[in-house]
Amino acid sequence: MATSITLKNGDPVKINDHVYCSPSWSIRDGTPYSVARIMEFLTAEDVQPSYKGKGKEPAPVFTRVRLAWYYRPSDVSDRPVADSRLLLAAIYSEICDVAQLRAKCYVVHRDKITDLAGWKKRPDRFYFNRLFDPYIKKEFEVIQSNDVRNLPTDIRDVLTSRYEYVVAEKEIVPDLTDTLRNCDTCSNWCSPQETVRCDRCKSFFHMGCVQPPLNAKPTRGYGWTCGPCSRAHEQAVEGHDVRHVPSPAAKPKSHAPPARGRGRPRKDRTLAEKEESVPVRHFKMWPFRYFGLHTVAEDTLDPDDLIFPRTTTRVGTKYQASIPAKDCARDPDIQERGGEATVEVLSLVHDMSDTQVDELEQRKTRLTAKLNLRSNVDWLTEAIRRFSEAYALDQDFSTVNMTNVFRCEKWKTTQTRYADREWDDDEKAAFEDAVLTHGAELRTVRDEVGTRTIYEVVRYYGHWKNMKLGEENRRRRLLGSIVRTPSKAHASCGACRTRDTKLWWKAPKGLATPVLCDACGISWRKYADLNHLRPIREEAAAAKQGKAEKREGTPLAGSNSKRVKTNGSISSTPPSTASNGTPQHRCLACHKYGSGKVFKCKECQTRVHSGACGIVDPGSIESWTCDLCQNEKTAEASLNPDCVLCARPKRERERDKKALHPPADSFLRVCKPTEGQGWVHLACAVFIPELTFSDAKRLRIVEGISTIPTHRWSTxxxxxxxxxxxxxxxxxxxxxxxISCAWSRGYKFGFEIQATKAAKREPSASVLFNGVSGMMHPVVRCKEHEGSRRPIFDICETNEYGETALQVYCNTYKQAQVAQSHALLRKARRLDHVLEEKDVSATAGLNGHGHGAAAALLVADNDNGTDPQCAHCQTSFSPFFHPLPRAGAFACHRCHFEGRTQMPLTNGHILAHGLGP
Known part of the structure; x- marks a missing residue:
C-alpha cells in the first residue's frame, strides 16, 4: 500500500500531511476550502469490496482518501474571529475523492510554535489549540500528552507513547498538568473525579478513604478539612489560642506554559521549517484522545477503548419515561414478521455466473423499448426479482416478461402494482397547487388530489422533488459557467475592485460583484478572509506614491478587521487607479479612498460610507439614493433642504424663488428629516447633545429640537x-x-472615550471601542488645537465588528426611548416641559416688574384687541408667541425654536412646511 500521491498542482502528499479540500460541486458556491489531514489512501476495492477490476492484478489506483477534518471558528459559531489562521480540530473523518484535494498546507499545535506572528505571516500555515466535537456541539482544550503529570506511571507511559495530544475540559486541565497526587491514607493515585483536598494541610484523599466517607464533593464556595486538622483547630479554639488573622489569598498555581511576547517576528526560516516537520505520534490514525471528566483512567490501557469526547450520560429515572405495564395480546391471524413466510429474496444476481449475468443484461434490454423505464428504480427492482425467481426455479430467462404490472407478495393476500400508474396532467396540476399551498403536508395534498392513495402521493413527491432539485442544479451550473467567464469590459473584483486579472473566481454572496480576482479568490478559498492581502496592497501603493498613510474604509461583509487609529488631522490619500484609470470613490466624511462600501448617490453624486450615513439595507450599491434626492420624489418632508439648526444668510430675490440644495461635494449634503418635517445636517444632529434619533441604526427622524437651550440660539x-x-x-x-461653519473650515470632528470612575460607572452607557473602554463624547476641535495629545476616533474609524465610531456613539447615546412612548407623545411632553419653563420665567418677570421676553409672552390681547400674528408664517395659532426686536412683532413657537426668526420666510416655504393659518 503506497503512502503518497501527487496532486494536480504538483505537490506530493503522504499520509498525515495536511491539505486543502474543495467541497463537492453541488455545495461549492464560492465557499472556502476545508482543511484536513490525510489518514489513508483507498482504492475502489477498499471502498467497495465487491468491486471487480478488469485484467490481471492491475496496479492500485487511489481514487479515494480518508480525511480528518478541521473546522474554522466561523463554521461552528457566530462569534467573529479576526485570526484567519486559527482552526478547531475534530475527531471526525470522511472519505472523499482524490480529485477534491487542491494543495498542501501545514497545521501545527499552538504550543509547538515559538514565533506565532512569524508563523502566521507565512502562506498556508495554520494552528489549533482547541477541539470541537460535531456530535455533542462542545469545545474542548487540546494539550500535549507530555504535559500530563497527574497520572500513574503505567497509564502515563501508555498515553504518551500512543498519542501526541490529550483532549479535556478546560476546568480539568490544571488538575492533569499538576504534579502526581497520591492519597494521604492509602498512598494510591487520586483521580480528579473522586478526590477531595484538605483546605488546611493541602493533602489529597479519596472520598472513600476518609471517615466518614464522603458521598460527594463539597459544594462550590465551601471547603473541607481532614480529621487531624479539624481536631487541631478545635483544640486551639478551646485553648483560646486562635487569632483570626486574615490570610492573604493565595494565587492559584498554574502549570500552563508562560505567555509569549508579541515582539517582531523572527527571520529564522530554518527554525520554522523544523517546527512544521516535527513528527507527531498517531495511534490507529488519530493523534489525540479524550481524557477528561468522564474518563476512567484504566480504560486508557485498552487499545480498543473509544477516544471520542464524552458528556454526562442521560441514564436514570430523571431521563426515563414511566410507562405503565399493559397486556398486549397479539392477533393470531397476523403472521410474525421476519420468518421464512415473510422474507422475500429480491435478487440472486450475486449467485449467478458471469455468462448468466451477461445473458440477463441482454434479455433485460429486450423487455421494454422505453428508455425512461430502463433507468426507473421500481421497474429495475421488479425485473431483477423476476429474473431471480426464474433462476431459483431453473427456468430460462426468456420466460421472464414485464407485461403484468401486478405482483403478489408473500405477506399480502392481494396483488399490488410494483409501479404506480402514470399521473395525468390534471393530477400533476392539482398536486403542484396543493404543495404550493400546504407544503409537505402530504395527507392534505392527498385530499386535494383526490384520485391517489397516500402511498402514491408519497412516492410521487419524492420523484417530483428530485426533478425540481435537478432543474435547480442545472440552472446553477449554467449560472456558474457564466460567472466563471465574465466579460472583461464589465467585471470587477468584489473585494479590491480591480479589473485586471488572469483568472476570475466565484465570489461569496453579499459582495458588490459575483466574482473575485485571482489574488482575492485564492485568499478567500484558503483563509476565508477577504482582507488578507489588503495590508500588502496598501503598503505597496503607499511606497509607490511616497505616502506612509494607509487607506481606511468600511470593511466588507466577508470579514471584519480592526482599523488603525488616526490621531492627527484629516489628510487625504491620492486615489489609486485601476488598469483602466477609473479612480475609486472618496468618502466625504473621512476624506479617504476606502476599498470598502463607499456609496454614491445616483442623483447628486454624494459619496459616503454606509456606516457614516445610516445605510442598513441599501439593495444595490449602484442604485442608492440619498435622503434629499429621494424626498424630491416622495415629498414626505419639506422641499426646502435648509438645515433648521444653522444660520440662514440673506439671499437675493431671484434666489428666493427656488430652494438651493447643499453642495454635493461636502458631507453637509447628507441631511436627515426632523419630526417637524424639516431637515438638519447629519453632523449637526450627531454633535449637538440634546438631539436624538427615533431610529439610531438608520439615523432617521431627528427629535428634540425644542429642547435645545435658548443660549445656543442666541449666541x-x-x-x-x-x-x-x-x-x-x-x-x-x-x-x-x-457645526456647518466648523465643518466648512476643516475643523477636526471625532469621538473621545473618557474613562469613568468605578463609583460612577454606568454599564449601560459605557462602550468598548478598539480596546478603549469608557464614556464616548463627541469632539470638535479648532485648527489651533490639532496637536492635542488626547486621542480621538475618526467618524469612519471601525472596530472589529465593522461598526464605525459614529454608529457606536449613536446606537449607545442617541436612540430615543421609542419603546416607552409614541413619537407624538414624546413631542407633546417636550412641549409641555417648554411651556412650564416659560410659565415660570414669565411669573418671575411679573413679580420683578421685568420687561423682558417673559413679560411679553403674557400679552394675549393687543391694545387694539386683535390676536397676535407670526411675522414669518402669518399664523395666529400657536401655544404662545415670542417677541421680536421690532416693536409689536411676534414669532410663533415653531418658527422660534426651528431657527426661522432670523430671516423672512417666503410663501413657498410656508406652503412647503404647512405653516399657514
Whole structure:
C-alpha cells in the first residue's frame, strides 16, 4: 500500500500531511476550502469490496482518501474571529475523492510554535489549540500528552507513547498538568473525579478513604478539612489560642506554559521549517484522545477503548419515561414478521455466473423499448426479482416478461402494482397547487388530489422533488459557467475592485460583484478572509506614491478587521487607479479612498460610507439614493433642504424663488428629516447633545429640537458672525460656532472615550471601542488645537465588528426611548416641559416688574384687541408667541425654536412646511 500521491498542482502528499479540500460541486458556491489531514489512501476495492477490476492484478489506483477534518471558528459559531489562521480540530473523518484535494498546507499545535506572528505571516500555515466535537456541539482544550503529570506511571507511559495530544475540559486541565497526587491514607493515585483536598494541610484523599466517607464533593464556595486538622483547630479554639488573622489569598498555581511576547517576528526560516516537520505520534490514525471528566483512567490501557469526547450520560429515572405495564395480546391471524413466510429474496444476481449475468443484461434490454423505464428504480427492482425467481426455479430467462404490472407478495393476500400508474396532467396540476399551498403536508395534498392513495402521493413527491432539485442544479451550473467567464469590459473584483486579472473566481454572496480576482479568490478559498492581502496592497501603493498613510474604509461583509487609529488631522490619500484609470470613490466624511462600501448617490453624486450615513439595507450599491434626492420624489418632508439648526444668510430675490440644495461635494449634503418635517445636517444632529434619533441604526427622524437651550440660539457664531441657529463650544477653548461653519473650515470632528470612575460607572452607557473602554463624547476641535495629545476616533474609524465610531456613539447615546412612548407623545411632553419653563420665567418677570421676553409672552390681547400674528408664517395659532426686536412683532413657537426668526420666510416655504393659518 503506497503512502503518497501527487496532486494536480504538483505537490506530493503522504499520509498525515495536511491539505486543502474543495467541497463537492453541488455545495461549492464560492465557499472556502476545508482543511484536513490525510489518514489513508483507498482504492475502489477498499471502498467497495465487491468491486471487480478488469485484467490481471492491475496496479492500485487511489481514487479515494480518508480525511480528518478541521473546522474554522466561523463554521461552528457566530462569534467573529479576526485570526484567519486559527482552526478547531475534530475527531471526525470522511472519505472523499482524490480529485477534491487542491494543495498542501501545514497545521501545527499552538504550543509547538515559538514565533506565532512569524508563523502566521507565512502562506498556508495554520494552528489549533482547541477541539470541537460535531456530535455533542462542545469545545474542548487540546494539550500535549507530555504535559500530563497527574497520572500513574503505567497509564502515563501508555498515553504518551500512543498519542501526541490529550483532549479535556478546560476546568480539568490544571488538575492533569499538576504534579502526581497520591492519597494521604492509602498512598494510591487520586483521580480528579473522586478526590477531595484538605483546605488546611493541602493533602489529597479519596472520598472513600476518609471517615466518614464522603458521598460527594463539597459544594462550590465551601471547603473541607481532614480529621487531624479539624481536631487541631478545635483544640486551639478551646485553648483560646486562635487569632483570626486574615490570610492573604493565595494565587492559584498554574502549570500552563508562560505567555509569549508579541515582539517582531523572527527571520529564522530554518527554525520554522523544523517546527512544521516535527513528527507527531498517531495511534490507529488519530493523534489525540479524550481524557477528561468522564474518563476512567484504566480504560486508557485498552487499545480498543473509544477516544471520542464524552458528556454526562442521560441514564436514570430523571431521563426515563414511566410507562405503565399493559397486556398486549397479539392477533393470531397476523403472521410474525421476519420468518421464512415473510422474507422475500429480491435478487440472486450475486449467485449467478458471469455468462448468466451477461445473458440477463441482454434479455433485460429486450423487455421494454422505453428508455425512461430502463433507468426507473421500481421497474429495475421488479425485473431483477423476476429474473431471480426464474433462476431459483431453473427456468430460462426468456420466460421472464414485464407485461403484468401486478405482483403478489408473500405477506399480502392481494396483488399490488410494483409501479404506480402514470399521473395525468390534471393530477400533476392539482398536486403542484396543493404543495404550493400546504407544503409537505402530504395527507392534505392527498385530499386535494383526490384520485391517489397516500402511498402514491408519497412516492410521487419524492420523484417530483428530485426533478425540481435537478432543474435547480442545472440552472446553477449554467449560472456558474457564466460567472466563471465574465466579460472583461464589465467585471470587477468584489473585494479590491480591480479589473485586471488572469483568472476570475466565484465570489461569496453579499459582495458588490459575483466574482473575485485571482489574488482575492485564492485568499478567500484558503483563509476565508477577504482582507488578507489588503495590508500588502496598501503598503505597496503607499511606497509607490511616497505616502506612509494607509487607506481606511468600511470593511466588507466577508470579514471584519480592526482599523488603525488616526490621531492627527484629516489628510487625504491620492486615489489609486485601476488598469483602466477609473479612480475609486472618496468618502466625504473621512476624506479617504476606502476599498470598502463607499456609496454614491445616483442623483447628486454624494459619496459616503454606509456606516457614516445610516445605510442598513441599501439593495444595490449602484442604485442608492440619498435622503434629499429621494424626498424630491416622495415629498414626505419639506422641499426646502435648509438645515433648521444653522444660520440662514440673506439671499437675493431671484434666489428666493427656488430652494438651493447643499453642495454635493461636502458631507453637509447628507441631511436627515426632523419630526417637524424639516431637515438638519447629519453632523449637526450627531454633535449637538440634546438631539436624538427615533431610529439610531438608520439615523432617521431627528427629535428634540425644542429642547435645545435658548443660549445656543442666541449666541453669535465666531466664524460667520451671525446670530441664529444652534452653536456648540470647542472642546479645548471657549470659542462657539455652528457645526456647518466648523465643518466648512476643516475643523477636526471625532469621538473621545473618557474613562469613568468605578463609583460612577454606568454599564449601560459605557462602550468598548478598539480596546478603549469608557464614556464616548463627541469632539470638535479648532485648527489651533490639532496637536492635542488626547486621542480621538475618526467618524469612519471601525472596530472589529465593522461598526464605525459614529454608529457606536449613536446606537449607545442617541436612540430615543421609542419603546416607552409614541413619537407624538414624546413631542407633546417636550412641549409641555417648554411651556412650564416659560410659565415660570414669565411669573418671575411679573413679580420683578421685568420687561423682558417673559413679560411679553403674557400679552394675549393687543391694545387694539386683535390676536397676535407670526411675522414669518402669518399664523395666529400657536401655544404662545415670542417677541421680536421690532416693536409689536411676534414669532410663533415653531418658527422660534426651528431657527426661522432670523430671516423672512417666503410663501413657498410656508406652503412647503404647512405653516399657514
Amino acid at each position: 453669535r457664531c465666531t466664524l460667520c458672525n451671525q446670530v441664529g441657529g444652534a452653536v456648540i463650544r470647542c472642546s479645548d477653548c471657549p470659542e462657539e460656532y455652528h
